[in-house]
Amino acid sequence: MSHTLGLRQAQKQKTRQALLDAALGLLEEQSLSSLGLREVTRAVGVAPTAFYRHFRSIADLGTALVEEALGSLHPMIRTTVSTADDHGQRIKRAIELIAGHVDAYPAHVRFIARERHGGVQPVREAIRDQLARFGQEVKDELAKDRVSVGWSEDDLLMLANLYVDQMLITASLFLEALDAPAEERDRVCQVAERQMRLISIGREHWLD
Amino acid sequence: MSHTLGLRQAQKQKTRQALLDAALGLLEEQSLSSLGLREVTRAVGVAPTAFYRHFRSIADLGTALVEEALGSLHPMIRTTVSTADDHGQRIKRAIELIAGHVDAYPAHVRFIARERHGGVQPVREAIRDQLARFGQEVKDELAKDRVSVGWSEDDLLMLANLYVDQMLITASLFLEALDAPAEERDRVCQVAERQMRLISIGREHWLD
DNA sequence: AATTACAGAGAACAGTTGTTAACTGGATGA
DNA sequence: TCATCCAGTTAACAACTGTTCTCTGTAATT
The missing domain is CATH 1.10.10.60 (Homeodomain-like)
Structure with missing residues (x-):
């Protein structure tokens, strides 16, 4: 064929x-x-x-752009979340991956951040669907982790969506800092890493 | 006068x-x-x-709308964060307050969510400034809490901004669920509450 | 009572927009 | 080789845009 x-x-x-x-x-x-x-x-x-x-x-062109911007990102997310090494290292790698992606495709990232709540309904829905897929995929990966034993399906999805939203927030911050001096970019990096870490700490003590 | x-x-x-x-x-x-x-x-x-x-x-009208939508919200935020009662109850009250605000001023909330990353620079900046103020104010209130002893200024602000972003995400979810059946709204409520609680758990164990 | 200030109206401007219809010319398949 | 297809063109349409200048009527000031 x-x-x-x-x-x-x-x-x-x-x-x-x-x-x-x-x-x-x-x-x-x-x-x-x-x-x-x-x-x-x-x-x-x-x-x-x-x-x-x-x-x-x-609007039709817009939904095509959503597919272009997010469609090819799913395998990337899966492998990033699933790779099991040191906890702190994993977060650092995730942040760097986001930063790299924003550097490589700033216009795509801006488009998604802008139109996620934008004025064109079909495009909003396309983005919502893609992000929901991300949520499901992150959930599937989290479920494999031994930290997740005893978690309900709902709570796993809740956490997964929290991570997805946090990734988007981080990407948006990197975008704003694109033309900023290096020190500013480092600051954003550190804040993003700490926020991600705090969420992960909450995850570890969720069942207390 | x-x-x-x-x-x-x-x-x-x-x-x-x-x-x-x-x-x-x-x-x-x-x-x-x-x-x-x-x-x-x-x-x-x-x-x-x-x-x-x-x-x-x-664009000028837009910045006026930002002031109208967020300007009068500062005292509300302060008292909500500061009121010190049972932890779980505080989160529940905060969520209900957000839900109530979305019910009362849906158009304002939509406007902020939409134009935060929208296509008009001065408006984006106005929103960014207001949200930064919220972050500072939440930080000030958090600092008074006994859970915050030993926290650095940077970490307090990091957490405060995490809370602010989470509030916006929650508001946006309530907005999408405005015309949805009551069960859907309840689901959103529960997810928002759990996410907020997970962050608070992370906060409590931050210094471990 | 006379004068000034000024919110809003009216008309006109050069440009722009989405959409339609009919057309052209080169790749495609018989 | 010839008929068909179809991506892209051309021309025209009514409707719309932001902005300027001039004018009007009335509230505010003197």
């Missing part, structure tokens, strides 16, 4: 990706609900009507 | 408030960066140009 994707489809996917990239760029200084279809096509250098060959609407 | 506010100024403040209210209403299904000046004046029933008598721009 090889699909070598003829010249036709290849070019189509190329402009589709160009539209997504241009939109993501424009969204650094505005929200999705104010992003214009013509604005996007103009940035790509293509006729406004060409937009409809790829997306029904801006 | 009495200022009985002549007829003139009284009427002006009235339309100003009408503009704020109309904007807040329109923002339930879009973001600030897509809110139009004419849209707001039309909703109030006033000429577009009248807008400039009250605000320089939509």
Whole structure:
């Protein structure tokens, strides 16, 4: 089942990706609900009507961006949470992984943080669904840990979602500190690590 | 120093408030960066140009909304955190207070959640400043607690900000559950309470 | 009673927006 | 080779945007 994707489809996917990239760029200084279809096509250098060959609407493009930003992140999360080494080290690695991801894909992170509570319903729902998946996956990994014996399913999911939210908060802080001096970035790093540690301590004493 | 506010100024403040209210209403299904000046004046029933008598721009109106939504909340937070009774009861009261506030001012809460990471810089900064104030105030109250002896200033502020973020997350969850059946709302309530309790447990064992 | 200040109205401006329809030209499959 | 498909173009549409300038009526001041 090889699909070598003829010249036709290849070019189509190329402009589709160009539209997504241009939109993501424009969204650094505005929200999705104010992003214009013509604005996007103009940035790509293509006729406004060409937009409809790829997306029904801006909201549709938005949900595609959600998939692009979060879809490929699931394996990353799983391995990070599951890898079992020293507790303190694990937290440090998680924080560094978040920092690295924000460095590599700042626009994607900004988009998710911005549109999670943004003005476009379908996009909010797409993000909510993805984050719920993250929650389930983190829960599954936590369940394997020996610290989790005696925990109810509900409590495991509660903790998993707490971790997921905390990751997003941390990512957002790193984003704000992107152009800040190194000392500021270090400070954010330390605060994030301590918050994560405090939650983990709460986890260890949950059943007392 | 009495200022009985002549007829003139009284009427002006009235339309100003009408503009704020109309904007807040329109923002339930879009973001600030897509809110139009004419849209707001039309909703109030006033000429577009009248807008400039009250605000320089939509961003300016946005920062006024931030003040309206968060400015009067400081005393509420202080007393809630400071009141010293049974630990479990304190958390329950805090959650109920958040739920009540979301019920009473859903549009304000939505506005803050949406524009905290939204596309309008001055508004983001206004919200960030207010939340930083909340963090400081919570820290001040936490410092008075006997559980806080031996804590560094940095760690106290770290914890305070963790609480503040958690309050916002909780408020946002209540908002999503506003039109949901009572059982769903109860579920949200219980999850929020447990997350808050887990953080508090982490706090108690922080110095181990 | 006469003058000033000023909230709001009205009209006009150059640009912008989403969406429609009909069209073009090169890749695709028979 | 020829007919078909379809990504992208062109042109046009009514509706909308923020902002300027000028004007009006009435409250506030003298």
